[in-house]
Amino acid sequence: DYIFHAGDPFRSIYAIKSGSIKTYTRKEAGNNQITGFYLPGELIGLDAIEEGIHHCSAKALETAAVCEIPFDRLEELSSTLPGLQRQMYRLLSKEIFQESNLLTLLGSKNAEERLAGFLLDFSSRFKKRGFSPTDFYLSMSRNDIGSYLGLAVETVSRLFTRFHDDGLLHVERKHVQLKDLDRIKQLFNGGGNNRGREQHV
Numbered sequence: 001d002y003i004f005h006a007g008d009p010f011r012s013i014y015a016i017k018s019g020s021i022k023t024y025t026r027k028e029a030g031n032n033q034i035t036g037f038y039l040p041g042e043l044i045g046l047d048a049i050e051e052g053i054h055h056c057s058a059k060a061l062e063t064a065a066v067c068e069i070p071f072d073r074l075e076e077l078s079s080t081l082p083g084l085q086r087q088m089y090r091l092l093s094k095e096i097f098q099e100s101n102l103l104t105l106l107g108s109k110n111a112e113e114r115l116a117g118f119l120l121d122f123s124s125r126f127k128k129r130g131f132s133p134t135d136f137y138l139s140m141s142r143n144d145i146g147s148y149l150g151l152a153v154e155t156v157s158r159l160f161t162r163f164h165d166d167g168l169l170h171v172e173r174k175h176v177q178l179k180d181l182d183r184i185k186q187l188f189n190g191g192g193n194n195r196g197r198e199q200h201v
Contacts (some may be wrong), residue, residue: 003044003058003066010048012068016040019064020139023056024147034148037061037140041129046095061139114149115159116188119169123178134178
């Protein structure tokens with residue numbers, strides 16, 4: 001199900017209680033560009049505050065529970081609760097930081113480093129929520145991962161196989177077990193055995 005569509009008027013932000021959500025925009029060629037994946041405890045819809053409309057669509061990747069928070073009510077509460085206002089500033093800052101990190105990832109990393117960074121990001125986010133940082137499910141498809149990272153889906157599948165063969169992880173469908181976080185971090189930082197740059201899209 002959709003939480004909101006691109007072009008919808010902005011009225012609320014949404015807190016994810018369970019499940020996972022993806023956001024995407026429609027490119028001129030007609031295919032989708034994935035712009036983010038969101039986990040329990042995270043907010044979606046913050047990007048629409050400035051212009052009053054949603055510039056992306058948000059769709060559940062699996063069964064999910066989402067809490068709708070009307071923004072006008074949130075503004076009223078923020079004016080009387082300084083702690084809530086600080087929390088909103090923190091969330092907005094986090095959103096900007098994540099966008100900056102993605103631009104850096106896409107602009108300066110090769111294919112192996114991009115996938116390594118993607119896995120490390122999810123590992124960190126699951127850990128912050130009290131879940132295992134090395135054993136988790138990736139609810140999105142390989143196509144979605146490829147779109148998010150700017151890689152062909154064949155490249156994503158080939159890299160998962162390579163990481164598996166190299167002992168970095170074990171993957172069975174959407175279940176991922178990270179076997180060597182240190183080596184994945186080294187790979188992300190450019191310290192892996194670079195076998196050449198993979199195909200980008």
